[in-house]
Amino acid sequence: MSNIPNTRSHVAETLKSRHRSERYFRLLGLAATIFGLAFLSILFVSITMKGYSAFQKTSILLNVSVEAGEALPAINYQGLIKASLRQSFPEVKKRQAKRALYGLVSSGAAYELRAKVIDNPTLIGTTVAIWVTASDDVDMVSKGVIPRGTTPAVRRLSDRQMGWLGVLENEGRVKTGFNWTLFTAGDSREPELAGVAVAMLGSFYSVLVCIVLSFPLGVMTAVYLEEFAPRNRWIEFVEININNLAAVPSIVFGLLGLAVFLNVFNLPRSSPLIGGMVLALMTLPTIVIASRAALKAVPPSVRDAALALGASPVQAVLHHVLPLAMPGTLTGTVIGTARALGETAPLLMIGMVAFIVDLPETILSPATALPVQVFLWADQPERAFGERTAAAILILLVFICSMNLLAVALRRKFEIRW
Amino acid sequence: MSALVLDQMAQAMASNAESRFAASAVTQDASKAKMAAQDLRVQYDGVTALGGVNLDILHNRVTALIGPSGCGKSTFIRCLNRMNDVIAGCTILGTVTLDDENIYAPDQDVVLLRSRVGMVFQKPNPFPKSIYDNVAYGPRIHGLAPDKKGLDAIVNESLSRAGLFEEVRDRLDDSGTSLSGGQQQRLCIARAIAVEPEVILMDEPCSALDPIATARIEELIGELKQRYTIVIVTHSMQQAARVSDKTAFFHLGHIVEEGDTKQIFSNPVDERTRDYVMGRIG
Numbered sequence: 001m002s003n004i005p006n007t008r009s010h011v012a013e014t015l016k017s018r019h020r021s022e023r024y025f026r027l028l029g030l031a032a033t034i035f036g037l038a039f040l041s042i043l044f045v046s047i048t049m050k051g052y053s054a055f056q057k058t059s060i061l062l063n064v065s066v067e068a069g070e071a072l073p074a075i076n077y078q079g080l081i082k083a084s085l086r087q088s089f090p091e092v093k094k095r096q097a098k099r100a101l102y103g104l105v106s107s108g109a110a111y112e113l114r115a116k117v118i119d120n121p122t123l124i125g126t127t128v129a130i131w132v133t134a135s136d137d138v139d140m141v142s143k144g145v146i147p148r149g150t151t152p153a154v155r156r157l158s159d160r161q162m163g164w165l166g167v168l169e170n171e172g173r174v175k176t177g178f179n180w181t182l183f184t185a186g187d188s189r190e191p192e193l194a195g196v197a198v199a200m201l202g203s204f205y206s207v208l209v210c211i212v213l214s215f216p217l218g219v220m221t222a223v224y225l226e227e228f229a230p231r232n233r234w235i236e237f238v239e240i241n242i243n244n245l246a247a248v249p250s251i252v253f254g255l256l257g258l259a260v261f262l263n264v265f266n267l268p269r270s271s272p273l274i275g276g277m278v279l280a281l282m283t284l285p286t287i288v289i290a291s292r293a294a295l296k297a298v299p300p301s302v303r304d305a306a307l308a309l310g311a312s313p314v315q316a317v318l319h320h321v322l323p324l325a326m327p328g329t330l331t332g333t334v335i336g337t338a339r340a341l342g343e344t345a346p347l348l349m350i351g352m353v354a355f356i357v358d359l360p361e362t363i364l365s366p367a368t369a370l371p372v373q374v375f376l377w378a379d380q381p382e383r384a385f386g387e388r389t390a391a392a393i394l395i396l397l398v399f400i401c402s403m404n405l406l407a408v409a410l411r412r413k414f415e416i417r418w
Numbered sequence: 419m420s421a422l423v424l425d426q427m428a429q430a431m432a433s434n435a436e437s438r439f440a441a442s443a444v445t446q447d448a449s450k451a452k453m454a455a456q457d458l459r460v461q462y463d464g465v466t467a468l469g470g471v472n473l474d475i476l477h478n479r480v481t482a483l484i485g486p487s488g489c490g491k492s493t494f495i496r497c498l499n500r501m502n503d504v505i506a507g508c509t510i511l512g513t514v515t516l517d518d519e520n521i522y523a524p525d526q527d528v529v530l531l532r533s534r535v536g537m538v539f540q541k542p543n544p545f546p547k548s549i550y551d552n553v554a555y556g557p558r559i560h561g562l563a564p565d566k567k568g569l570d571a572i573v574n575e576s577l578s579r580a581g582l583f584e585e586v587r588d589r590l591d592d593s594g595t596s597l598s599g600g601q602q603q604r605l606c607i608a609r610a611i612a613v614e615p616e617v618i619l620m621d622e623p624c625s626a627l628d629p630i631a632t633a634r635i636e637e638l639i640g641e642l643k644q645r646y647t648i649v650i651v652t653h654s655m656q657q658a659a660r661v662s663d664k665t666a667f668f669h670l671g672h673i674v675e676e677g678d679t680k681q682i683f684s685n686p687v688d689e690r691t692r693d694y695v696m697g698r699i700g
């Protein structure tokens with residue numbers, strides 16, 4: 001024991017550098033975390049800055065006199081809207097000027113009027129005060145996304161149109177409110193009439209199909225491989241290929257879906273059913289891998305306890321092992337599905353990239369998905385589509401974040417404290 | 419549940435218990451072997467762990483297995499309820515009989531076997547479920563209780579037999595893992611006897627426990643042998659001497675000596691046994 005002081009001095013000597021490297025390591029970790037968070041917040045802030053204005057929309061108050069005596073289906077609403085605009089600005093006489101005047105409101109205004117009249121036919125024969133959607137150019141200027149002082153070419157409104165807008169504003173006939181259209185409408189050529197409802201519903205259906213298919217399949221595969229499969233070459237081969245599958249680019253799954261689901265089984269193109277099936281293929285390996293890890297982490301003593309009581313292997317797994325593996329399994333599933341929710345490429349291959357106006361009624365109706373809608377709108381030249389693209393991204397991110405929160409909540413709920 | 423109700427239940431249970439145990443309490447000749455191993459050989463991935471073991475386990479007696487670490491005691495005890503089946507690479511040759519039937523015969527059902535031969539492990543391993551569900555699990559899967567009341571009775575009775583009922587009567591819904599180590603081990607014993615097995619295997623049941631909890635379990639073993647045939651692996655010579663009727667000394671995968679516990683400890687025949695029980699090897 002004569003070397004005890006020796007040991008002590010040795011340790012004391014190295015202590016300083018040990019502490020130093022420990023500090024460095026901690027700093028490095030902290031820096032990495034901050035770096036990541038910074039990028040994330042830059043992303044969020046820039047998208048929010050770009051997209052928040054899309055959640056507001058400009059409306060213009062029109063007083064439309066709906067003449068009596070006309071049969072309901074025969075009413076020319078477009079004409080009524082135009083007449084109302086002419087009435088507000090009687091000095092406008094020339095054809096070109098009139099067209100510019102009509103351009104203040106959206107082409108959807110006539111439909112809004114129609115809906116209102118059909119809803120309440122007693123309005124026929126009266127003068128209806130109605131807030132109609134402004135055209136996208138008016139919307140952008142009115143919300144201040146495009147400054148009023150720029151050249152007509154940039155703001156896409158002539159000086160004369162700006163004058164009319166000023167008059168309407170002075171009369172209190174221009175307002176900005178929450179853009180419900182964004183959440184209730186499908187796609188449209190007119191940005192002010194376009195919404196993500198079809199995409200949201202399509203995404204919802206696809207993810208639903210994806211979960212319904214991939215969760216039970218994935219968990220059962222994992223249980224079989226982990227608990228029951230004999231250890232042989234064949235099973236090893238399957239295992240390796242499941243890991244390979246997790247690394248396959250998602251577009252390949254789309255091609256597979258195209259070749260098998262569409263061309264062989266002739267399932268309906270562009271439908272969330274196919275989308276969900278393709279996404280399920282993609283998610284399956286993630287779920288299998290996560291579930292196997294979770295199953296492996298269950299202490300063998302639990303299995304032994306159940307077996308020693310005379311539980312059959314299936315009972316031991318279903319009653320004890322699988323419930324204990326649930327938190328990990330669910331986390332894997334939700335993370336896999338969140339990734340599927342943000343996936344574009346495979347959906348392009350199976351035709352979920354169409355211009356779809358009507359809400360999908362079933363999982364067999366054509367639909368798009370949120371990321372695909374982003375992809376579609378990002379291609380549009382109108383500036384109003386730019387802000388809607390950012391808004392769609394924000395909505396997608398909100399969905400993905402809430403799914404991840406769900407994963408945390410499920411984990412908490414199923415976690416068993418020892 | 420109020421204590422009063424529980425008392426009533428315990429009484430009802432006690433009368434119930436007589437009938438429940440009546441069948442198994444048929445007195446059998448104690449000298450007759452309940453279980454027997456004949457030329458039992460076990461290999462793990464080709465490496466021999468047990469090389470031809472013969473041992474009779476007597477009815478309603480406590481058999482202690484002693485021997486140095488790695489000599490094959492756990493391997494042997496796990497053969498008695500075929501828990502070795504689940505280990506990949508484990509091959510078992512020879513026969514083990516339960517009431518003169520080979521448990522390794524092809525037509526033997528492991529589920530049935532394990533309901534007759536229960537096991538308590540070295541480390542307490544309660545399910546992360548309520549105390550009640552821990553004990554009720556076995557009876558539930560085997561359908562031993564006709565209804566909820568019957569199940570309550572079995573649970574309370576098993577907990578009483580394991581000497582745990584008084585301590586947990588007010589918190590049957592608490593998690594089994596919230597108990598102390600000694601209580602957990604008694605819970606595992608309660609869980610094992612709830613299935614009403616004929617044989618109970620215990621692999622170092624006290625090695626994770628303090629002396630008081632150990633004494634409690636040793637006392638329990640004394641009570642349990644009235645009804646059950648017990649096989650216990652232990653590293654404590656004192657424990658083997660205190661609780662067992664018969665002792666087998668394992669060494670390097672063989673039984674070197676077996677016999678009456680008193681004889682093994684006072685007058686061992688084999689040199690190695692003498693050295694081991696005197697604490698010279700192991």
Ligand SMILES: Nc1ncnc2c1ncn2[C@@H]1O[C@H](COP(=O)(O)OP(=O)(O)OP(=O)(O)O)[C@@H](O)[C@H]1O
Nearest residue numbers: 462463467485486487488489490491492493494505
């Ligand atoms: N699952 C296994 N796989 C491979 N070898 C094993 C396995 N279990 C036990 N063995 C080997 O079998 C031999 C006997 O082990 P066993 O666990 O039966 O010893 P033991 O007498 O219970 O020892 P201890 O007193 O330390 O618990 C040892 O050499 C051990 O390494």
Ligand SMILES: [Mg+2]
Nearest residue numbers: 491492493621
């Ligand atoms: Mg052992």
